[in-house]
Amino acid sequence: MYEFNYQAPASLADATKAIAAAEDGKLLAGGMTLVPTLKQRLARPSDLIDLGRIAELKAIKVDGGTVTIGAMATHAEVGASAAVQQAIPGLSWLASNIGDPAVRHRGTLGGSISNNDPAADYPAALLALGATIYTTKRQLSAADFFVGMFETALELDEIVTAVSFPIPEKAAYQKFRNPASRYAVVGVFVAKTGGGARVAVTGAGPSVFRVPAFEAALDRSFAAASLDGLTIDAGELNSDIHASADYRAHLVAVFAKRAVAEIS
Amino acid sequence: MSAPVSMTVNGRKVTANVEPRTLLVQYLRDQLGLTGTHVGCDTSQCGACLVHVDGKSVKSCTMLVAQAEGAEILTIEGLSSGELHPMQAAFKEHHGLQCGFCTPGMVMSAVDLVKQNPAPTEHDIRDWLEGNICRCTGYHNIVKAVEAGAKAMGGSHAG
Ligand SMILES: Cc1cc2nc3c(=O)[nH]c(=O)nc-3n(C[C@H](O)[C@H](O)[C@H](O)COP(=O)(O)OP(=O)(O)OC[C@H]3O[C@@H](n4cnc5c(N)ncnc54)[C@H](O)[C@@H]3O)c2cc1C
Ligand code: FES
Ligand code: FES
Numbered sequence: 001m002y003e004f005n006y007q008a009p010a011s012l013a014d015a016t017k018a019i020a021a022a023e024d025g026k027l028l029a030g031g032m033t034l035v036p037t038l039k040q041r042l043a044r045p046s047d048l049i050d051l052g053r054i055a056e057l058k059a060i061k062v063d064g065g066t067v068t069i070g071a072m073a074t075h076a077e078v079g080a081s082a083a084v085q086q087a088i089p090g091l092s093w094l095a096s097n098i099g100d101p102a103v104r105h106r107g108t109l110g111g112s113i114s115n116n117d118p119a120a121d122y123p124a125a126l127l128a129l130g131a132t133i134y135t136t137k138r139q140l141s142a143a144d145f146f147v148g149m150f151e152t153a154l155e156l157d158e159i160v161t162a163v164s165f166p167i168p169e170k171a172a173y174q175k176f177r178n179p180a181s182r183y184a185v186v187g188v189f190v191a192k193t194g195g196g197a198r199v200a201v202t203g204a205g206p207s208v209f210r211v212p213a214f215e216a217a218l219d220r221s222f223a224a225a226s227l228d229g230l231t232i233d234a235g236e237l238n239s240d241i242h243a244s245a246d247y248r249a250h251l252v253a254v255f256a257k258r259a260v261a262e263i264s
Numbered sequence: 265m266s267a268p269v270s271m272t273v274n275g276r277k278v279t280a281n282v283e284p285r286t287l288l289v290q291y292l293r294d295q296l297g298l299t300g301t302h303v304g305c306d307t308s309q310c311g312a313c314l315v316h317v318d319g320k321s322v323k324s325c326t327m328l329v330a331q332a333e334g335a336e337i338l339t340i341e342g343l344s345s346g347e348l349h350p351m352q353a354a355f356k357e358h359h360g361l362q363c364g365f366c367t368p369g370m371v372m373s374a375v376d377l378v379k380q381n382p383a384p385t386e387h388d389i390r391d392w393l394e395g396n397i398c399r400c401t402g403y404h405n406i407v408k409a410v411e412a413g414a415k416a417m418g419g420s421h422a423g
Contacts, residue, residue, distance in 0.1 A: 001285040003285060005284065006267065008331075008333070028328075031326060031331065032308065032326060035287075035326045035327065035328065036307060039306070039307075050330070099395065101373070101394075102311060102314055102322055102323045102373070102395050105322055106323075
């Protein structure tokens with residue numbers, strides 16, 4: 001690791017000032033991606049601003065029609081929340097099945113979405129549920145937030161504070177895990193909402209995306225059989241040592257059906 | 265530039281001046297001499313470096329010591345004084361180790377599992393140990409050891 005200055009502000013206001021003042025500052029959440037990046041000397045920030053001491057970023061609330069989760073809530077905390085489990089069981093299952101227990105004890109919602117790994121699970125939930133991302137500067141829809149591979153709409157000194165998820169009628173997440181890391185080779189989040197069915201896919205492409213043809217078929221009839229014969233184009237999908245683009249396209253259809261079957 | 269950090273390790277208060285880029289595992293091994301915590305992969309995959317931070321299992325190769333400021337750390341050395349902890353005894357009894365390199369991390373992980381889930385099924389154990397890699401045993405005896413260790417802990421051991 002290269003040297004850096006380390007600061008652990010106790011409030012969001014202090015963190016906002018610290019990241020704005022730093023020459024080339026980087027925010028630190030649980031460090032599950034950032035620490036390995038620093039160890040490999042792939043980044044050389046002047047300052048690390050650790051968000052781990054800011055209690056206000058950890059809250060998990062369910063009120064009226066929304067679940068709101070603080071950016072620093074860990075995957076384990078989201079998975080263990082009875083309120084999340086009751087309101088959106090699919091989201092609870094997703095959080096409980098990220099990586100392994102030690103990763104879930106440190107990894108956070110804010111860190112996961114800000115990193116926007118193409119194989120991360122949370123982006124599928126945010127896009128399918130039509131979540132709103134709150135930052136120190138503005139509010140963004142999930143569709144505007146996730147821009148591309150490892151790329152988001154965040155500015156360099158902008159901090160994600162929370163994400164709010166409208167509670168759907170029902171929702172489920174199914175993923176084909178990479179057997180070593182448990183990241184999604186393909187993950188499909190399906191939600192039935194007042195505004196219609198929404199299907200979001202992670203792991204398959206450079207960044208999370210929706211599948212309008214699947215959504216239209218589910219709007220006609222919300223059943224796994226409605227997806228029979230439907231496929232997605234492999235042209236834009238990822239090919240790597242884990243799976244070819246054609247195989248990923250196949251998995252998207254299979255896992256979309258499984259998610260629908262779980263809740264219909 | 266070094267800065268002071270303080271924490272409790274195995275019940276003992278410790279304070280040191282460290283560079284912010286120091287990893288928790290480096291601090292435990294190199295400065296405190298607690299070499300029971302191993303470094304296997306050094307890339308957050310294998311769990312050989314697993315310790316408890318404020319009661320939760322964490323990979324100490326992927327945490328800065330500065331992030332542990334004020335925390336309670338438990339390593340394999342602090343698991344019991346004198347006699348083996350019931351989970352350690354179960355690993356010995358059920359041949360849950362061969363070379364032993366993964367064992368401190370396996371035991372610390374298993375103890376955290378039993379704290380959260382006092383009577384885990386075989387499936388729960390295999391699922392929980394996803395982040396702990398063993399190159400020797402083929403896992404079967406580790407799973408048996410954890411089942412026996414959980415029974416011996418009886419859900420009541422402080423671990
Ligand atoms: C072995 C292993 C297995 C994993 N398996 C999975 C898996 O199955 N599925 C999955 O989805 N993920 C998986 N992950 C990823 C992990 O769960 C974390 O979500 C991810 O690493 C981000 O970690 P973090 O929250 O600690 O953020 P950090 O590593 O601390 O930060 C990540 C990035 O986000 C930025 N950032 C952090 N917080 C904020 C914020 N509030 N506002 C703005 N920017 C911010 C940081 O500056 C940094 O660039 C795995 C990771 C490991 C190491
Ligand atoms: S050495 Fe930390 S996970 Fe392998
Ligand atoms: S006993 Fe050798 S690595 Fe597990």
